[in-house]
Amino acid sequence: MATPIDAPAREEVVDKRNDTTAHIATEEGASEDSATEMNVDEKTATREAHPTKGDEDADGIKAEPTAQVLHHAPTTPGVDENNIVFWDGDDDPHNPYNWKRWVKVFNCVLISALTFVTPLASSMFAPGVPSLMREFKSDSKELASFCVSVYILGFAAGPMLFAPLSELYGRTRIYHVCNIGFIAFLIGCALAPTLNALIVFRFFSGVFGSCPVTNGGGSISDMITQQKRGAAMAGFSIGPLLGPIIGPVIGGIVADKLSWRWVFWILVIISGVISSLFFLLSRETYAPVLLQRKTDRLIKETGNINLRSKLDAGLTPRALFTRAILRPFKLLAFSPICAICNIFVGIAYGYLYIMFTSITPLFEQQYGFNSIHAGLAFLGLGVGSMIGVGYFSTESDRYMKKKAKEAGELAADEEEMARRPSVSAIKPEYRLPPLRAGAILLPVGLFIYGWTAQYKVHWIVPIIGTAIMGIGNLIIFMSLQLYLVDTFTIYAASALAANSVVRSLLGAVLPLAGGPMYEKLGLGWGNSLLAFIAVALIPVPWLFMRYGEYLRKRFAIENL
Incomplete structure (x- = not known):
């Protein structure tokens, strides 16, 4: 040894x-x-x-x-x-950290494209629900809502299986299987003969569609060094936040000009193109799988059956599978870092879906918008999210490099830094300073949106409120997602799977309470209630920055 x-x-x-x-x-x-x-x-x-x-x-x-x-x-x-x-030196070209820049960028773009289209499907279908219900001769409001939210329930179920499997068999194999499943069930949705069949197909399309959202962060952490990971993760996170926002805009036009079934056919076409490119051009990024392949090749070439990968945990396939499947549940149950991050992100994500239930009726009933113009009102959230992406991607990596350089442990040359990142100088907590702004902006946006809509102020003002909320939402989502990635490193996919489960459950459940809440409290006090809950979470970034490292070590989980 x-x-x-x-x-x-x-x-x-x-x-x-x-x-x-x-x-x-x-x-x-x-x-x-x-x-x-x-x-x-x-x-x-x-x-x-x-x-x-x-x-x-x-x-x-x-x-x-x-x-x-x-x-x-x-x-x-x-x-x-x-x-x-192990790797053949610091510059081994087979190590994903040493891939050429364009290879990394191209793989990140492919992953981000997949991560955009699957959340897009969550809300793109929503404007077509009224025509769907008329076609199937149903007037149940509960079923109409469930047709949309059942997809998010699929997003909650899939990660607990696909994330650990990606840490056993590699990222690309799981992506390919899930891409095929996603397209197959989208076709089922487009051809659904009954409402019940549509609900079943939509649930399983959500299950398979959850894969890139869950595993994408792990893929990026496999090949992008910690100092540069903020910009890459910002691009990746556009999909889960911007996709559901753009979805109703596109879906409203398609459902109005064509039919609700064409919403699914368009998703099939987009997914088919992206999945084909991914199948032909993507590369495996997960180091334990790459090293195991190298080990198997060397055993075949040399005949030395005693060779072992340095990252081989020495467990039987059955034990590895059991440990991998249980890993997200362990993180949920025993890691306070994971639990608090999941609750914070889940609440912010649930608020986003509550907006989806309130924006359309608000602008149609109080401002006289038609269905297409009401769909365009979602662009406030979209613009805010893009501003948040720009802020976080520059500020996060800048701060990380600043703190590492202050420790005097980074090489002056950027390429050398990429090959030899400092370990001791870079703490996951250095990802959290931007979170302070996000935690404050979220309730501010809710207050503005709620009370200006309540008193029918000019329509641009509540849209500005949603934009401010979008900025805060994106920063919260990005900061805590990247904090989980930097904290759990090689098990980032499992940490993000646990996060995705909580986020998706709250995204599916909270909107069901949104309608009754607004009917009881009105837009002003209803959104104020949401804002007060968000205000209670404002101290989280300061507490994590002060005590996060202690919590990580105090509650380190054995046998992940």
Whole structure:
């Protein structure tokens, strides 16, 4: 067994296997891949204290006794060091962190495109519901609402299966299977002969459509270093927030000019094109799967059956599968970081879907908009979300680089920094400063929207309120999603799966309470009630920045 690497040392461990040399990254020069993915087994990492407990930086982020992440090799007990397979040095081109920039960008674009179209399907169908109900001769308001929300319930069910499976079999295989399933059930929706059949098909289209939303963040963390991950995640997060906003605008026009069935056919065409490109051009990003493939190839070439991947946890396939399936549930149940992030994001996401239930009737009844113009009123949320994307993508990465440079541990050259990211200087809590603005803007937007609509102020003012809410919503979503990714690293997909379950459940359930709430309290006090709940969450970013690191270590989960 290799010994731990001392904090100040710069040592290189060489793995010799039948004339094939694998260089294991040095402590300061390790890629983020080798810095984070070593944590596959809880026994593979220890930490050395550097800051004094209780110290804080200028932004109030508490410095706990953590710093260098130290690694033991190999991860599988009883395996000879000479039989361990890892990357061939810091610059191994097969390591996703070392891919060319255009390859990373192209893969991120493909993932973001998938992540845009599946949330788009959640609300694009909504304007066609009245004609659907007339065709199937039903006047049930509950069924009409359920036709829309059942898709979000599918979004809650799918992640608990597809996220852990992606950590077993790789990201791309799961994407391909889910893309096929998504398209197949969209076709079922377009051809549905009965209302019950449509509901079943729509649920399963939501199940399969949840895959890119859940696994996309994990794919991005597989290939983008921590200092540059903010911009990539901002692009990825446009889909889950902007897709449902644009959906009613497009769906209203399609349902009005063609029919509700054509909404699904258009989604089939868009999904088919993107899925085909993804199948032909995407690459696997998950390091444990890539290293296992490399190990299998070397075993075949050399005949040495004792070779093992450095990231092999040494478990049977059945044990690996059980552990992977249980991982999101463990995070939900035992990690306060995960639980609080999920509740915060879930409430913000639920508010977004409450807006979907109130904007159309508000602008049709109080401002005299027709169905197409009422759909355009959703663009306030869309514009706000885009402003939030621009703010977060620049501010988050800028702050991360600033804090790392203050620690004096980043190389001056950008490309060298990408290959050798600092581990000890970069805490997940450094993603949280933008969250302070988002937490404040969300209730401000709700107050403006509610009371200006209540008193029938010019229509542009409540739309401005929704735009402010959109900015806050995007920043909250992005900050906490990226915080989960940076916290759980190699298990980011499982952390995002747990987040997606809570978010989707609240997104499906809260709108059902929105209508009765507005009838009882009115738009002013109804939205004020939502805003007061959001106000109670404003301290969360400050508390996480001060105590987040303590919570991460105090409630570290064994045997993930």
